[in-house]
Amino acid sequence: MGSSEKYESYLKALSATVSTIQAMNRFYWKKIIFRTFLGVILNVVFILIDHNSAFPAEDVSGLIAQGETFLAQGDFKQTWAVAKKILTEDPQNLTGYRLALIYFINIGNETGFYKMIREAKKHGVSDLAIDEIALQLLFLADQQQQAYYRLYEYEMKWRETYDPAY
Amino acid sequence: MIPLIKRSFFRTPLAVYTLAVTFIFVLGFFIHYGREARHSKSWQYVMSDDQLVYWSIAKGRMMSPRCDGNPYYYEEQGTRNIIPFTTAEVIGLVSKYTKIPLEWFFPLWQILMPLFVWFVIAVCCWKLWNYPLSVSAAAALLLLLGTLFCPWPGIHTTLFRFSRPLDGIAPIFLWISLIYKGDPGNKKHHIAIIMTAALTLWLQPFYAVFCLWITVFEYMSSIAQRGGFLKHRLYFHALGSSLVSGLIFADYAFHGKNITAAYLPTRDAPGGAPLFCLLMTLLMLIVVVSVVIFFYVCLKKEVSPLDRLMTAWTFFGVLIYATLKPLSELTIHMLYFAPVMILSSAGWIHEKISILKGTRYFSFFSRAVVILSVFFLAAALISKKNFFSLESRHYFVYIPQYFFIMLFSFWLSARFHLIKTWVMQKKTVCGIILLLAVAGFWKMPLSLWNRDFSFGGGYQWLKAHAQQNDVVLTASFKCMYSEYLFYKTGLKSYFTDHGQASEFRRTPKAFRINFVNGLLLGLLDHMPHYGSLPLAQKLRFFKLDYVLIPKPSPFLEEVTTQLKGHLQEVYQDQKCLLWKVI
Numbered sequence: 001m002g003s004s005e006k007y008e009s010y011l012k013a014l015s016a017t018v019s020t021i022q023a024m025n026r027f028y029w030k031k032i033i034f035r036t037f038l039g040v041i042l043n044v045v046f047i048l049i050d051h052n053s054a055f056p057a058e059d060v061s062g063l064i065a066q067g068e069t070f071l072a073q074g075d076f077k078q079t080w081a082v083a084k085k086i087l088t089e090d091p092q093n094l095t096g097y098r099l100a101l102i103y104f105i106n107i108g109n110e111t112g113f114y115k116m117i118r119e120a121k122k123h124g125v126s127d128l129a130i131d132e133i134a135l136q137l138l139f140l141a142d143q144q145q146q147a148y149y150r151l152y153e154y155e156m157k158w159r160e161t162y163d164p165a166y
Numbered sequence: 167m168i169p170l171i172k173r174s175f176f177r178t179p180l181a182v183y184t185l186a187v188t189f190i191f192v193l194g195f196f197i198h199y200g201r202e203a204r205h206s207k208s209w210q211y212v213m214s215d216d217q218l219v220y221w222s223i224a225k226g227r228m229m230s231p232r233c234d235g236n237p238y239y240y241e242e243q244g245t246r247n248i249i250p251f252t253t254a255e256v257i258g259l260v261s262k263y264t265k266i267p268l269e270w271f272f273p274l275w276q277i278l279m280p281l282f283v284w285f286v287i288a289v290c291c292w293k294l295w296n297y298p299l300s301v302s303a304a305a306a307l308l309l310l311l312g313t314l315f316c317p318w319p320g321i322h323t324t325l326f327r328f329s330r331p332l333d334g335i336a337p338i339f340l341w342i343s344l345i346y347k348g349d350p351g352n353k354k355h356h357i358a359i360i361m362t363a364a365l366t367l368w369l370q371p372f373y374a375v376f377c378l379w380i381t382v383f384e385y386m387s388s389i390a391q392r393g394g395f396l397k398h399r400l401y402f403h404a405l406g407s408s409l410v411s412g413l414i415f416a417d418y419a420f421h422g423k424n425i426t427a428a429y430l431p432t433r434d435a436p437g438g439a440p441l442f443c444l445l446m447t448l449l450m451l452i453v454v455v456s457v458v459i460f461f462y463v464c465l466k467k468e469v470s471p472l473d474r475l476m477t478a479w480t481f482f483g484v485l486i487y488a489t490l491k492p493l494s495e496l497t498i499h500m501l502y503f504a505p506v507m508i509l510s511s512a513g514w515i516h517e518k519i520s521i522l523k524g525t526r527y528f529s530f531f532s533r534a535v536v537i538l539s540v541f542f543l544a545a546a547l548i549s550k551k552n553f554f555s556l557e558s559r560h561y562f563v564y565i566p567q568y569f570f571i572m573l574f575s576f577w578l579s580a581r582f583h584l585i586k587t588w589v590m591q592k593k594t595v596c597g598i599i600l601l602l603a604v605a606g607f608w609k610m611p612l613s614l615w616n617r618d619f620s621f622g623g624g625y626q627w628l629k630a631h632a633q634q635n636d637v638v639l640t641a642s643f644k645c646m647y648s649e650y651l652f653y654k655t656g657l658k659s660y661f662t663d664h665g666q667a668s669e670f671r672r673t674p675k676a677f678r679i680n681f682v683n684g685l686l687l688g689l690l691d692h693m694p695h696y697g698s699l700p701l702a703q704k705l706r707f708f709k710l711d712y713v714l715i716p717k718p719s720p721f722l723e724e725v726t727t728q729l730k731g732h733l734q735e736v737y738q739d740q741k742c743l744l745w746k747v748i
Contacts, residue, residue, distance in 0.1 A: 139687050142694035144679045148663075151686060152643035156614075158720040159644070165618050165741075 063089070067099045076106045091123040098133050105141045127157055183303040187284050190307065190599065191277045194607040198326075199276070201608070206616035210654070213272075214613050215647040219664055220254050220328045222653045223247075225268055227258030229656065234258070235426035238649060240637050240658040240709050245426045248419045252368050253329035272328075279332050280325050284310055286336035287509070294347040295513070304595050309509045311599065314606030316504070316564055323501055326610070331502040334370030337362050338506060341377045341404065345384050346471040348400045356403050363404045364411035371415070372499045376482065376506070378408055383478040440492040443500075446566055447483030454480050457518060467521060472514040479507055508568050515573050519580045528580075535577045542570070615648040620716035623739040628712065629655045631736070636711040641686060641725050644716055660710055677707055688724035705732060705747060712736075713745045 067082035080103035086096030097120045104113040113134070120130040131154045138147040159166040175181055202212035213221065226237030234255060235245025257275070261268040284306050291302035313324035323331060341362045348355040367374040385401040392398075419425075454476045461467040483500070490497045522528050579586040588594055621640070628638065638651055639660035649662040661678040677696060681704060684690040691697060696704065713733060715725060717740065726733070733745035 136687055136689065139683050139689055140692060140694065142680075144676060144683055144694075147683045147687075148643075148679055151683065152646045155643045155720060162720070163618075163718055 064093075064095045067095070071099060071102060076103050079103050092120075092125050094125065094129060094133065097125065097130060098137075101134060101137050105137050105143075128154065128161070131157070179299055180303075183288070183299070184281070184285065186596075187303070187307055188277070188281055190311075190603045191280050194325075194603055195273060195276050197604065197607040198610045199273075201610075202612055202616060205612045206619040208619055208622055210622060211616050211619040211650060213616075213648070213650075214326060215615070215664070216323075217326065217328050218648050218650065218653060220251065220330070221268070221272065222649075222664075223251050224254040224258035224261070224271075224329075225653055225656070227255045228262040228268065237652050238659045238662050238664060240635055242426065243635070246422075248425050249371060250368065250418065251329060253333040257329070275328055276326075280310060283332060283335045287339050287505075290339050290343040294343040296347075297513075300592075304599065305509065305512065307599055308602070309505055309512070311602045311606050312508065312568070313505065314602075314610065324505060330370055331373070331499075334366060334373040334502070335505055337366040337369060338373045338377055338503075339509075341366055342380055342475065342506060345377075345381055345401065345404065346475060350398070350400050356400065359400060359404045360407040363407035367408060367411045367415055370502070372496060372502050374408060374412075375496065376479075376503050378405070379482050380475065380478045381405060381408075383481070384474060387474060440487055440497060444484065444487035447480060447487055450566060450569070451477070451480035451484050454514075461518065461521065464527070465521065465525060470517060472510060472517055475510050476514050479503065479510065504565065507565050508572075511565075511569050512572050512576075515569075515576050519576050523580050532577065532581055535574060538570070539574055613648060615645050618741075619650075620644065620741040621650070621714060622741070624714050624737055624742040624744045625651065625654045627737040627744060628657055632657055632712065637709045638712040638714055639682065639685075639710055641682075641713055641715040641721055642719060643686075658709075660708070681707070685728060686721040686724060688728060690728050701728075701732065705729075710747050713747060715743050717741055717743055 063082055063086045067079055067086065070076075070078040070082060079099050083096050083099035083103060086093050087100065090096065097116060100116050101113055104110075104116060117130055117134055121127055131150065135147055135150050135154060138144075138150065176185075199209075199212045203209045206212060222237045223234045226232065226234035229237070229243075231244040232246060233243045234251065235247050236242035257271050258268065260266070261271060284303075287306035287309065288299070288302045291297045291305060292299045295302075297305070310325060324335070325332065341359065344355055344359045344362065348359060363374070363377070366377060381401055381404045385398060385405070388398050388401065454473075458469060458473045458477065461473075462469060486496055486500060519531075522531055579589050620642075628636075632638075632655070634656065635658055637658045637660050640649075640651065640662075646663050649659055649664050651657055651659050651662075661682045680693050680696065681690070684693045690701065690704065693699075693704070696707075699707070713725065713729070715722060722743075729745075729747075732747055734748050735743065736746045737744040
């Protein structure tokens with residue numbers, strides 16, 4: 001969800017809450033309680049909107065299917081647009097990163113490719129998982145030298161995690 | 167009679183110093199390689215990547231046909247390098263004809279070669295530069311131990327590399343010493359310079375370039391002072407010998423069949439800025455020239471040989487960094503000249519401070535040193551990026567650091583009598599040397615790829631059962647930078663980064679890297695350009711006899727699944743698994 005859409009939803013929720021509170025406010029004796037309630041409810045509504053859980057999120061699996069279709073059609077620009085949407089909804093989604101990495105490798109943007117890998121790691125995606133995807137893509141794109149060096153890093157990381165003797 | 171000679175020999179100071187230095191290098195060997203052996207869990211696998219390359223070249227020279235051009239690949243048999251690796255080749259041949267195992271030469275080299283280098287430097291300082299023997303011995307040892315404190319990767323180059331540049335350090339010191347301090351009336355000096363010039367060129371062409379520059383520089387300045395081209399026979403002989411040796415060298419390099427490009431392992435682009443190095447060398451040149459002019463004008467002191475040597479090498483640095491590309495071989499190998507630069511700086515600083523001490527300028531100099539020290543210390547405490555934390559693959563960045571540390575140390579002993587008295591005591595000197603030796607050898611970084619070495623058992627099996635020149639694919643990148651296979655078994659690698667890998671990344675040789683990557687990633691069916699080839703044909707595209715894999719491995723499943731039906735297990739232990747390709 002974009003920031004402008006979030007803001008609009010917030011305003012709608014705010015106006016609805018305010019009119020409810022105003023109606024209740026006719027009762028003088030409940031005025032102080034209502035004011036407190038107003039503050040609490042506004043904060044809760046804002047927090048919920050901010051965390052995207054008050055409103056239904058876009059369907060990630062639908063987006064993935066959409067992204068795969070664009071990819072199959074060879075439309076990398078659309079693939080990238082969908083990948084961005086997927087990653088906005090779910091910043092740990094491996095398919096989203098795969099689509100984004102395919103886009104970067106196809107347009108030959110090496111900086112973007114490695115930046116996306118760093119982004120994934122920053123968002124808590126497992127190092128080994130994202131590296132494996134990157135390696136496969138580099139191999140398929142015939143970037144053998146880069147794949148070769150990254151395989152070394154991949155194996156070293158793997159050993160640090162799974163090889164007790166290492 | 168013989169016992170008497172022996173006893174008297176061991177009583178000479180030179181013999182005592184030699185024994186003490188031997189002890190230091192033996193101690194250093196066991197400190198560093200003992201740690202490495204503990205790290206790899208075997209004394210068999212303790213080499214650094216560079217060492218392993220050059221020892222493999224020595225082994226390649228022993229093989230029939232020779233394969234020192236690229237010892238790793240089956241297809242490159244019978245090749246030699248354009249530029250000879252003279253020392254490595256000689257050791258390989260000695261091992262071949264004397265039947266002494268090549269491995270035995272490793273500890274001998276690591277202990278005896280530094281000892282020989284120390285001996286030559288000490289004798290040069292003593293006999294040619296006329297310093298006392300004790301000072302010469304201590305300075306030469308401190309110089310060699312001092313290189314252990316240079317940050318990576320320069321740290322290992324002087325004392326830990328086989329065979330270059332260590333084999334060239336002794337000749338370079340002898341050549342330069344003879345140029346500045348040789349006696350034109352002494353025939354031995356003429357013979358020595360003729361032999362040294364020829365030898366240096368064959369052992370280490372980079373050193374020959376450096377020495378030739380210094381010789382020409384000195385020749386020119388001598389002609390400017392005294393005139394006559396043929397008067398200066400010592401320089402003339404050095405240049406003549408270099409010319410003849412150079413012509414034979416060129417003939418060797420560019421004629422003959424089956425030569426490959428000089429062996430160079432693939433390297434990453436060196437970090438650091440050559441522009442920064444240029445500024446540093448320029449700064450050094452300005453400082454040296456200013457000091458020389460100051461001493462000549464204000465103190466009426468003649469230009470000394472050390473003045474000329476310092477000017478020559480700083481000028482050399484400026485020329486190299488100003489004219490050559492940052493990644494040119496000479497630019498990268500400037501680190502080879504560090505021992506000469508450091509020792510000549512030490513002598514020069516000592517000479518200048520000794521003169522300055524008796525003059526009215528000394529108090530001004532003291533203030534300048536204190537202010538500079540406070541400034542650098544404050545910068546080091548405030549910022550992580552400061553003068554002493556500079557790191558670069560371009561070694562020249564470190565020369566001003568060494569220069570400043572030496573300047574401060576010499577000033578300290580000149581300014582405070584108590585410190586001078588303390589430093590001049592034998593016990594103090596011995597203590598400092600021992601401390602530096604232990605600390606220096608202890609802090610040497612260990613080779614990551616030696617850690618828990620997996621293939622020892624596999625190599626033993628291969629050595630016993632494999633045919634000569636069988637090819638082994640190591641399905642692991644754990645040892646990407648340290649391929650022991652050829653050195654330990656004499657067998658060939660399917661792909662290794664040390665085997666002129668860059669050459670094998672180009673089509674059609676790129677098949678190797680493509681195949682290895684595809685195999686480990688489980689994507690053999692999707693190999694770019696070769697995906698449609700049947701697996702059996704892929705396996706026969708280049709000779710492949712064995713597949714070796716460490717245990718555990720992230721690639722085990724991919725390898726076994728994809729090559730199912732083509733592998734027959736022949737050896738297995740706790741650390742590795744070996745298949746024969748059928």
